Amino acid sequence: MSGFSALFLKEVLRFWKVAVQTVGAPVLTALLYLLIFSHALKNRISVYPDLEIDYLTFLVPGLAMMSLLQNSFANTSSSVAQSKMMGSIVFILLTPLSHHALFAAYISAACLRGLLVGSGVIIAAMLFVSVPISNIFYILFFGTCGGVILGSLGLIAGIWADKFDQVAAFQNFVILPMTFLSGVFYSVESLPPLWQMISHANPFFYLIDGFRAGFFGRSDVPIEISICVVSLVTLVLSLGCLLLIRSGYKLRG
């Protein structure tokens, strides 16, 4: 077992041992969103009228991506913050694991949890509604990049936080608004121009728009733009995260 695979396996087992809480509960929450929002808004919001997609179907990829993002963030932020505050992070810091291996293991586990939850939401939703798949590459690309981006943000939050309150604040005041305002519940095309512009400044918008394009073959902005923006954000955050780990900030005194 290499250092990377040992840490990856440990991180996967860490969430898998409490899978009801870490995978089952987010899937249930997403299904409740699906049920409530589709019931409340199905006659008020029109989406892609030319494609004849009903609101319930439209919601599924957005909710799956939102759950994927939130759980990728939760995995790294909770793991790093908890092990830092309980002191058990020394068992990792004392080892010859390189900062690349450490980053890759944490992010891979975060991606896996995010993808499991996202897949769970889609599979469970398919029991109630038929969701088309237009381009599996887009689904996997945006799903994986979403996991890497939010896993990196979670790692940064976990390293930065000295208290669990700070992780919760990061989640509630940064991650949650950005996901909710990224077009999970609506098409950004339906917004006034100012709000469309603001939405376009939110990188999560491109994740959800590109992910949704993988299902419906239709996006609010050209898919090439989403691929470029998401690739750039993934690269910048990954590099930032690697540099942070290598610097030893709040990890090595």
Next chain:
Amino acid sequence: MRPALEIDSVSKSFGAVKAVRNVSFSVPRGEFFGLLGPNGAGKTTLINSVAGLCRVDSGSIKVMGYDVSSRDYQSARRAIGVVPQELVFDPFFSVRETLEFQSGYFGIKKNDVWIDEILSGLNLTDKANANMRSLSGGMKRRVLVAQALVHRPPLIILDEPTAGVDVDLRKNLWSFIQKLNDEGHTIVLTTHYLEEAESLCSRIGMMKNGELVMIESTDLLLQRDKECVIRLRVKQPAKENLSPLEVLLPNAVCVELGEYLVSVPNPSEVEDVLRLVRELGYEIDTLETENESLEDVFLSIMKASPERSE
């Protein structure tokens, strides 16, 4: 052959607090070395610096010849096992899982035989599949020791490993560590139980206010500036006109009739004192020497070292 540990002019500050000040020493391979000092002396900061948990402001640290903060850091970390002072554990896993993951971090694929040996040596075999949360404090402490040993490091650093461990477990732990030392592992120990350091360590360094104030072999340390006290009982003097012994010997104190405590500046002078007693006409009935312990030496060195304000 390079020493197991080389610390050269290491300094480390946390803000205005100078935790370690220009400390230099080395520990040869195979030695059982004790690092002593009161709370806040800088021992843990120094150990954390050796382990790579802390980055030094100046100076260098080498483990088995590998610099802990340069490109050699991975080789240095493979060569060192650290038992941290705090009782930390991962609550999600069993003892065996914890040790398997720890082996994996060092790139060791199949380590079951050695893990079983460590579990047996530390009396943890029957707890191998127990969750870490269910263990007592002493058992968690032993798992910390086991985690430090999974990759068979040539240098083992134990930062107060017996704090909160009962007497039986402590003996068991020391016999296991002593066995590792006999097999060639270098041990660096910090402890507040000075009798442990006295019986186990062949050499001792003492720190105070971030400085290394003393480093000496345990034997020499116990004899250093040692004022030996002789308790002697004399038979009734043969000559009636003899004065009491405390008048003739300025360093003697009469404890009770015929029994005296005599302070001797140096153990090598004991024979001279006894000769003098005989020459004075006394016949020695019984004789005991009272030796200083490491604790006495430690306290006198700490008292003699200057305090620092910052």
